Amino acid sequence: MTQGPLTTETGAPVADNQNSETAGVGGPVLVQDQLLLEKLAHFNRERIPERVVHARGAGAYGTFTVTADVTKYTRAKFLSEVGKQTETFLRFSTVAGNLGAADAVRDPRGFALKFYTEEGNYDLVGNNTPVFFIKDAIKFPDFIHTQKRDPYTGSTEMDNVWDFWSLSPESTHQVTWLFGDRGIPASYRHMDGFGSHTYQWNNEAGEAFWVKYHFKTDQGIKTLTQAEADKLAGEDPDSHQRDLRQAIERGEFPSWTVGVQIMPVAEAAKYRFNPFDLTKVWPHADYPVIEFGKLELNRNPENVFAEVEQSIFSPAHFVPGIGPSPDKMLQGRLFAYGDAHRYRVGINADHLPVNRPHATEARTNSRDGYLYDGRHKGAKNYEPNSFGGPFQTDKALWQPVAVSGVTGETEAPSHAEDNDFVQAGNLYRLMTDEEKERLINNLAGALSGVSRDDIIERAVNNFRQADGDFGKRLEAAVQALRG
Structure with a gap:
């Protein structure tokens, strides 16, 4: 902003910004004081309106920067040659808290x-965990309602949280992640990121591949214990935001090594898990990660509201060479994210500088x-x-996917080793004894706040099915806390 006289919104100079206009000294304020009214x-x-989720x-x-040749997998131009650079904007967030919530809390982080890109903006809307609580978008509003304030009490209720999780065994894997050591990152710089969903890459020859994105922090993983997080959240609610801003101001630019798992399309149908x-x-x-x-x-950003709060992301924002998969959660997000931003920011949100294409023209x-800016x-x-x-290109951004059968409300197909507990058990068994102890203590501390015994038993039984030792230790820890 250039220096000069203070003005009204329409550019007229302001004579007095300290006193409103009145009918005589000590009299009532006049409606003709347009600066006051403005x-x-x-x-x-x-x-x-703040985001319903990821508000904070x-x-x-x-x-x-591209560091390895992936052109045999995708024709996306921003990935077309080693050394090519593309400008980016990354928004981190917590999920459940509102705009004024603290940063240091046990919650997934948005990534x-x-x-x-020169072919339009490509949005990759993921988290700091490779999995999520549910597998079908029709359950998402119900899930988030359990994480938000109860309509009667006005508070977050552990009964609601654990009632839903215990009745949704598919959440067991993500809950194990959430209550483990990585459930509270020490900062946004010290955590990994994931695309989480499966996406399609396709090359110039028309071959298609299923992919999963990984962002490995170059700063190393650093986390907080529950006690450390509770203390930090009270002393400095803005801890993660401040850490990110100050690191960049110091010239300590955080970075991530980016990789991808690649599955040929033909292998998906018979893979041991539903991909x-x-x-x-x-x-x-x-499927090893290829960097x-x-x-x-x-x-x-120069202005948090203009560039962070008004930034919009949608997994439906693809470019040629990249597309969606049949993931039912992703399919729901393809609609929901854009619709949320049209409501929250407005139908022309993509005209804002942070959202409009920077390397091409819409x-x-x-x-x-x-x-509307009259562009x-x-x-x-x-x-x-x-x-x-403008005219159509007659070339689709992604390759078609074969489908068969009849319409109806159906579960996703089950593969040979699919169940809701196997991967949660695998994750538990990968942990050290110290990590297991912290996981048990974190879960027991949360479950001990549940008022109903049947909810607690259902929840414990989910972890018991993931691993017998897991369930046994958790049951004992909850009983000890509840007396």
């Missing part, structure tokens, strides 16, 4: 990454609506037209 009216409208966040700009189940991982022994890039964050026939000028708003308007 300031109060704007102040009343400074907030937009921080972000930074950065650079993605939403926007690539400003599109968001509650499952692909074991690295089956192909480096992500660095190196520039802070050419659409969409017009009007709140905050199209006098161009025609229909297609096809003979006035030089």
